[in-house]
Amino acid sequence: xxxxxxxxxxxxxxxxxxxxxxxxxxxxxxxxxxxxxxxxxxxxxxxxxxxxxxxxxxxxxxxxxxxx
Amino acid sequence: xxxxxxxxxxxxxxxxxxxxxxxxxxxxxxxxxxxxxxxxxxxxxxxxxxxxxxxxxxxxxxxxxxxxxxxxxxxxxxxxxxxxxxxxxxxxxxxxxxxxxxxxxxxxxxxxxxxxxxxxxxxxxxxxxxxxxxxxxxxxxxxxxxxxxxxxxxxxxxxxxxxxxxxxxxxxxxxxxxxxxxxxxxxxxxxxxxxxxxxxxxxxxxxxxxxxxxxxxxxxxxxxxxxxxxxxxxxxxxxxxxxxxxxxxxxxxxxxxxxxxxxxxxxxxxxxxxxxxxxxxxxxxxxxxxxxxxxxxxxxxxxxxxxxxxxxxxxxxxxxxxxxxxxxxxxxxxxxxxxxxxxxxxxxxxxxxxxxxxxxxxxxxxxxxxxxxxxxxxxxxxxxxxxxxxxxxxxxxxxxxx
Numbered sequence: 001x002x003x004x005x006x007x008x009x010x011x012x013x014x015x016x017x018x019x020x021x022x023x024x025x026x027x028x029x030x031x032x033x034x035x036x037x038x039x040x041x042x043x044x045x046x047x048x049x050x051x052x053x054x055x056x057x058x059x060x061x062x063x064x065x066x067x068x
Numbered sequence: 069x070x071x072x073x074x075x076x077x078x079x080x081x082x083x084x085x086x087x088x089x090x091x092x093x094x095x096x097x098x099x100x101x102x103x104x105x106x107x108x109x110x111x112x113x114x115x116x117x118x119x120x121x122x123x124x125x126x127x128x129x130x131x132x133x134x135x136x137x138x139x140x141x142x143x144x145x146x147x148x149x150x151x152x153x154x155x156x157x158x159x160x161x162x163x164x165x166x167x168x169x170x171x172x173x174x175x176x177x178x179x180x181x182x183x184x185x186x187x188x189x190x191x192x193x194x195x196x197x198x199x200x201x202x203x204x205x206x207x208x209x210x211x212x213x214x215x216x217x218x219x220x221x222x223x224x225x226x227x228x229x230x231x232x233x234x235x236x237x238x239x240x241x242x243x244x245x246x247x248x249x250x251x252x253x254x255x256x257x258x259x260x261x262x263x264x265x266x267x268x269x270x271x272x273x274x275x276x277x278x279x280x281x282x283x284x285x286x287x288x289x290x291x292x293x294x295x296x297x298x299x300x301x302x303x304x305x306x307x308x309x310x311x312x313x314x315x316x317x318x319x320x321x322x323x324x325x326x327x328x329x330x331x332x333x334x335x336x337x338x339x340x341x342x343x344x345x346x347x348x349x350x351x352x353x354x355x356x357x358x359x360x361x362x363x364x365x366x367x368x369x370x371x372x373x374x375x376x377x378x379x380x381x382x383x384x385x386x387x388x389x390x391x392x393x394x395x396x397x398x399x400x401x402x403x404x405x406x407x408x409x410x411x412x413x414x415x416x417x418x419x420x421x422x423x424x425x426x427x428x429x430x431x432x433x434x435x436x437x438x439x440x441x442x443x444x445x446x447x448x449x450x451x452x453x454x455x456x457x458x459x460x461x462x463x464x465x466x467x468x469x470x
Contacts, residue, residue, distance in 0.1 A: 011169070011416045012176030014423045019407065021181075031176030031183075054408055056418035058130055 001045050002063040003052075005033045009059035016055060020047035024060075033059055078108045078118060080146060080381065081249070081357045089454045090322055090352060090400075092385035096120055100386045105372040108381065116144040116360070116379030117372075120386040122393035122410065124370050128382050129415035134361035136417055138162045143362045144379030150459075152253045153246065156260055157295070159303040165416060171300065174291070175420060178228065178282055184423040187224070191428055194223055195435040203439075203470070209446050212466040216436070217316035218309065221428050225308030228424075229301055230274060230281020231267075239263060243306045247459045260302070267298035267305070304421070311354065312425050314455065314462025316432045319348045321452065321463060322400060323433075324445055329402050334437055336402075338430075344402045345429045350409035351400045353385040356461040359413055384410045440470040 003023065012031040016024035023044055025034040040048050052060040082093035091097075099106045100120035108118040119125055128134050137143070138154035139162075145151040154162055160171035177183065195216075202215045210216075222240070226233040245251050245259040271283050271294040278284035282304070286297045323330040333344050361380045366373065374380065387410050389398050394406065412419035419425065436443065445452075446467040453464040 011172065011418060012180060012420070013412075013418045014179075014181040017181040018423070018426075026180040026182065027177070028182075029177060030173060031178070031180035032173070050407065056130065056414045057416050 001042075001048065002039055002065055003035060003037070003048060004061045004063070005035045006059045006061075007032045009057045011057045011059075013056050016051040016060060019051040019054060020044060023048050024051060039065075078106065080108045080110070080118070084454075084456060089452075090318075090325075092353070092356075092383070092389060096383050096386040097389065099383075100390060105369055105374075110144060111147055112145070114144070114379075116381055117369075117374055119369065119380055119382045120390075121370070122387040122390035122408070125382045125384065125387040125410055126414050127369065128361060128380055129359070129410075129413060129417070131367070131415075132165070133363060133365045133367055134380060135164050135364050136162055136168070136361060137164050138360075140362050140364075142377045142379060144360050144381060146357055146360070146381070147249050148253050149246075149249065149251045149256045152256045153260070156257065157264060157299050159299040161303055161417060168416065172416075172420060174286060174289070175282065175300070175304075179421050179424055181423045184427050187424070188427050188431065190227075191220070191224060191431045192435065195220055195431050196439075199435065199439050209467065209469045212320060212468050213313070213317050213463065214465075217320075217432070217466070218313040220316070220432055221312035221425075222309040224424070224428065225305060228282055228308070229304055230279045230283045231270065231301070231305060235266075238266070239305060240309075243310055244458075246306065247310060249457050249459065263302050263305075264295070264298050267301040268294045271297040271301070307419075308421055308424075310460050311419075311421075312428045312432075314354050314460050315349070315352065315425070315429060317466045318352050318354060318462045319345075319429065319433060320436065320443075320468070321445075321466060322348065322352060323437075324443070325449065326400050329400050330437075332402050333433075334441075338434075340402070341430050341434050342426070343404075343406070345426060345433065346409060347400065347402050347404050347406040348429070348433075349411035350388045350394065350404075350406040352461070353388045353409075353411050354461040355384055355411070355413070355459070356456075357381075357459065358383040358385070359417075384413065442470045443468055444470070 010032040023037045023040045027034050052062045078095045082095035084093050104121040106118050107115050109115050160168045198216050202210050223233050242259040242263045271287050274284040275287045358381050363374045363376055363378050365376050412422045446469040455462045
């Protein structure tokens, strides 16, 4: 799985941090999304998908890669 | 706009069913099942679309072709008072990007998850202090709204903004006027002006004598003038305490009415408490009349053609009861995964303070249940007065004993 975030779209709601805190964080200065892990391990995949689904601004995209 | 055939029109806000104070109005539930994108009649003789499904509400609120800018011609308002609220001095809640994003981003760091988690110990102390006072000298009965549910978030938002909590009687009174559906346009306008003047004056004083609060920081940053800071302050002050306060009291009542769920919550740990708060947010959806938008282009929504210039009301409460998104029984189920609820809205306007609200609710409910194991209603359930008359649902008072 490969994750990408778009800080231009982000509205800083923070749902991704609550849903998959190991993969997403918020910038100290602006509260907008910061991607911690671009290729999260399989154990995190479900939470990352949920975070992408739940993102109110559509700022998270997930690309499923072979083998996961 | 021409009014379409009357048989398709529902009056809004639609009444709840008597005896079912936790459920959305039957009209919204029926609309979701029979005609998920339907027409509704508004008080001023105009009409707009009512969107009731979870997926459709998400689609509208995330689509930038639906504007939140209430100064646009044809923007739908649910009452005369709300037209005043929506056309007077509005803040970024009633603006579109890029202006909305510019203002909101001045505040996103203040309400980010990490920052609100840092506040948890302080919120815990506050919750304990309020319960100490409430239960002092062997007292066994209190109205939970003014003694616990309201002051907790009110003190917190005052602290964050840099507004003196000593003035809470003043701004809580104005906030009540502004949120009462039946308030006249003149009453709302006067309350809005009074709060605006108070906050503009405060912002001006904070320029000379800054504190740690948001108003001082905005003043120091120099991008906004005192009136603009006051508009932002008004939004945060009202949104920051009315919503969590009502959610707290209504949650307590809902739990007391669902003893099996209450027992489950008492037995759970912090993770269960967090999940329970999400389910309560879904089940109660206190922004009871939904959120409005205006189509700026022709859009097809689930096969229904919505034309540019037509209004849309997204019914959050109905979306949160949509079986397609939340399978199983529609009732309160604290074991449910309710994370996709829309109680905070959706899209770029989704509640800025949601992380703070979550921490406040987790602390408030957790503390109350652990410290008052015998908590119960002090009056018959039938005597509880619900806030069907306010923008934000809840109870006017919650007499409890322990």
